[in-house]
Amino acid sequence: MEFSKVFIINISILTTLTYTAMLIHKYLLHQASGVLKYALSVLLAIGAGWLTMVYSFDFGLDIKFDLRFLPLIICTLVYSNPIILLVIGVGIGAARLTFGLNSAAWAGCLNMVLLGVLCVVLNMLLKKLDWNFWAKITVVIFAVNIANCVNVVLYGTIPKEIYISQIVPAILPASILLSFFYVFMLSDFHLERRRVADVQIAHDSLQKQTDQLIETRKILEEKAHQLMLSSQYKSEFLANMSHELRTPLNSIIALSQFIIDGDKQEEGSEAAEYAAIIHSSGQELLRLIDDILDLSKVEAGRMEILSEEVIISEITYVMQHSFRHIAEQKELEFIIQEDPDLPALIHTDALRLQQILRNLLSNAFKFTAYGSVTLKVWKPEPGIEGMSGDWVAFSVMDTGIGIPDKMQEPIFEAFQQADGSISRKYGGTGLGLSISRALTGLLGGRLELTSTAGQGSTFTLFLPIR
Known part of the structure; x- marks a missing residue:
């Protein structure tokens, strides 16, 4: 029962540490370089192993039982470089020596180094297998937990008979179950974060599309307004142009008729006045037509x-x-x-x-x-x-x-x-x-x-x- 309490405390510590690390990553290190984040994650794994030893089960004679190897299990499937796993194993092993330099501490250090070597081998092998996450993690959990027990039997300071008959039956099942529980909790937490991130991405994308639609609608409304004004201006132009063209043309037609009828009259100042009006109206008409032609040439790019x-x-x-x-x-x-x-x-x-x-x-x-x-x-x-x-x-x-x-x-x-x-x-x-x-x-x-x-x-x- 005492083993289970210690392991549950270890799980709680690891969970709290993991969540705290994610918050720090989200709010403090989101703009940090990839190398810095990578180095901090390695130190976090070593620190997590050390923290479980702080709250370990003490058998006396400096013999400690805990879940210090659990970070190695997680890291086996996380890191692509297998050498990092050996560094974490050696780092946690060295952390065991901070609790005193004695035979039990050296045995614990050696155990973590050997588990690090095992995780390196597992990492390299599992990369070649097309298995899903849970199949791979199951292999790692069983292999590391069993290897931990074998190492204690071979290199530990506890009498082998007592360890095999009394301790292994209690700690091995609890360690395997708690390992699965922590991995499941961590995986579920990660999936939840991914879902939240996906929802946020979808929300941002939808907001961006909404903003684009609003902007497009404003542009379309402006274009529609401009088209309406343009249509109005062109209608006014056509009406004005019709009036401007009709007035000089009417003068030309009417006054031309007067000149024709003037054959019966003597040549005098009145005919000259009519001719001047005709000329003036013709010039005005010519200017109007020239303006239209000039505008058409400019718009067509034909103006020299x-x-x-x-x-x-x-x-x-x-x-x-x-x-x-x-x-x-x-x-x-x-x-x-x-x-x-x-x-x-x-x-x-x-x-x-x-x-x-x-x-x-x-x-x-x-x-x-x-x-x-x-x-x-x-x-x-x-x-x-x-x-x-x-x-x-x-x-x-x-x-x-x-x-x-x-x-x-x-x-x-x-x-x-x-x-x-x-x-x-x-x-x-x-x-x-x-x-x-x-x-x-x-x-x-x-x-x-x-x-x-x-x-x-x-x-x-x-x-x-x-």
Whole structure:
């Protein structure tokens, strides 16, 4: 009975030590290196054998009975390197000597070394056999327990007759049963940990998939919203375009009929006026069609850019000449400013540069009822974000209606205006800024906007000098 109590205490100690080691591994050593974990596991096995000897059954004369060999049984199927088993056996044997150097201690040390050798042999043999875990552990448990008894008979200090007749019948069955119990408990604990780990992995995977689904749903909702807005803008564009095309065409048809009927009238100023209106309407129609064609070319990647030397003063002169009459008609002040440190020439496509400035100035005059429109050409300071080398800037500033913050980015998209009703009040299709930004990209520059609703806007075109 005393043997059983000691062995049960040993099992409790080993179980507590194993669980504590797993907690330390989980919370303190989860980021430690593999070599450190391996070394600590070997020391743990030796320490477990030593701890069972602390709570062993003492026969007197320093003779101890315990389950010090149980860590060897577990380690036989855990470690891939068989030499480690010999190290553990020698380590537990050396731990026996810490309780006193006498014949019983040396016999116990020799016993553990021999059991370590046996576990090395078992480890090497069982690797070659395609058995399951319980078949292998059964062989190891019986072999180690029986070998332990044989070693005590051969090398122990207890009289052989007493040991065989009185002690072996009690300790051998208890040792085998407790060995199976500890292995089963440890295996079940390990399986439970694996189940928990699998559940955690499944939970993390499910959470990740859920997050991905939520993110995908947000993206789809955003895309659906964008598609809805795009459809709305395109519908407004088609309606506006229909109106813009119908008005000049109606004028051409009606006034052409007047000219035909005018054969009965004398040639005079009225016919010339009609012809001028026809010409103006035709030009407006041509510009609309050109805008559509330019946008289609840019989107298809068919727009050709010709880099040549462009005189800045000529560009400003052309703009002044083109918009002077519009400024006079609307009673607006048209100002052109050129910084004195500007280079005389830049290398770019003159036609596309003029097209961009025309679009910007047209919008400025269109949406400005009073005040002024300014075209300023200046040289930015070096080191502006995203720009290296020498640049030149063209700023178109107006005192018009301005653009709300939320519409300052969408307004550059095709078919969009700050307000769908603007086209009905001011005219236009909303393609000018989209074409301007696309052409700016082809010229290697960038187009920026600063605006405050009701206080005017400033569009700045940055172009590299070369």
